[in-house]
Amino acid sequence: MEQVHLDDRGIIEYGAALQAQKLAFDGLQAERDCGGTLMLCEHPNVYTLGAHGKSANMLIDDRMLEKIGATFHKTDRGGDITFHGYGQMVAYPIFDLNRLGIGLRDYIYGLEEAVIATIAHWDIKGGRSEGATGVWCDTKGALSKICAIGVKASHFVTMHGLALNVNTDLDYFTYINPCGFTDRGVTSIEALTGGRVDMETVKRRFVKEMERIFDIEIK
Numbered sequence: 001m002e003q004v005h006l007d008d009r010g011i012i013e014y015g016a017a018l019q020a021q022k023l024a025f026d027g028l029q030a031e032r033d034c035g036g037t038l039m040l041c042e043h044p045n046v047y048t049l050g051a052h053g054k055s056a057n058m059l060i061d062d063r064m065l066e067k068i069g070a071t072f073h074k075t076d077r078g079g080d081i082t083f084h085g086y087g088q089m090v091a092y093p094i095f096d097l098n099r100l101g102i103g104l105r106d107y108i109y110g111l112e113e114a115v116i117a118t119i120a121h122w123d124i125k126g127g128r129s130e131g132a133t134g135v136w137c138d139t140k141g142a143l144s145k146i147c148a149i150g151v152k153a154s155h156f157v158t159m160h161g162l163a164l165n166v167n168t169d170l171d172y173f174t175y176i177n178p179c180g181f182t183d184r185g186v187t188s189i190e191a192l193t194g195g196r197v198d199m200e201t202v203k204r205r206f207v208k209e210m211e212r213i214f215d216i217e218i219k
Contacts (some may be wrong), residue, residue: 002035002099004218006207009041014048014073014084017041017092024094025159035216036095036157040203043084045070047176050150053080057177070172077160079133079150081176087167087190089202093210097156100214104153108133111162114209115147118164121205124192134162137187144185145178146192164206165189167196 007024009017017039024037047058047070057080058072065072070085084090097107115135116126126135126146135147147164165188173186189197207218 002096002216004035004093004095004216005037006218007037007039008203009039011042011044011086014043014046014071017043017090018073018075021092021094021159025154025157028094028096029155029157032096032099034096035099036093038207038210038218039092039094039161040206041090041092042086042088042199043090045083045085045172047072047081047083048075048077049073049081050079051076051152052078057081058175059177060175064175068172068175070175075160077150077152079148082148082150082163082178083168083172083176084163085168085172087165087169087188087199089164089166089199089206090161091164091206092161093158095158095214097153097158100216102214104151104158107153107158108149108151110213111149111151112147114206114213115162115164117209117213118202118206119146119189122189122193122197124189132181135164136184137192139185139187139192142185144187145181146187146189148178164202165191166199166202 167190
């Protein structure tokens, strides 16, 4: 069973977390001495645009960004535009897929499965949507995203990851076309359960599901 290091950064600026990811990513590519690192964190309010995302999906200008207390970053992950903020669990697995014995498609499927199993602990049914990564929930007959996924892989080492809305202020998503969609909404564990959820409990459950699905030990 492969060993994975758990790196819980708490609340950390997006740029600082990106630098920490890159250090872990470069180190794992150089050494190949373990399964990798799972970084968990929350970010102060920030919008990030993927490498092939469309800037038109950002619906506000810099002045409005400042007014709502958010920042903007272009990044090299997959996917389009998304929001990170307080009350959202962000997970950055820097994994050696060769050591784990899986390909990129199975890796992304596993991330989705870990989130689906995590939110099931709160009796929330999550699922996939054909042609769109992430985890989706049926909210009054419409699909709403509860977890966005955007990753990068090079020489079988991954970075970037997923963002699960726990107690997230969903109003921030109204300023973008989330993940490039104009006809789908977003939701959170809090919105679907009617009450705030303890973030540390969500993290612990997610780590357990990651261990089970990828057959790894995270500590």
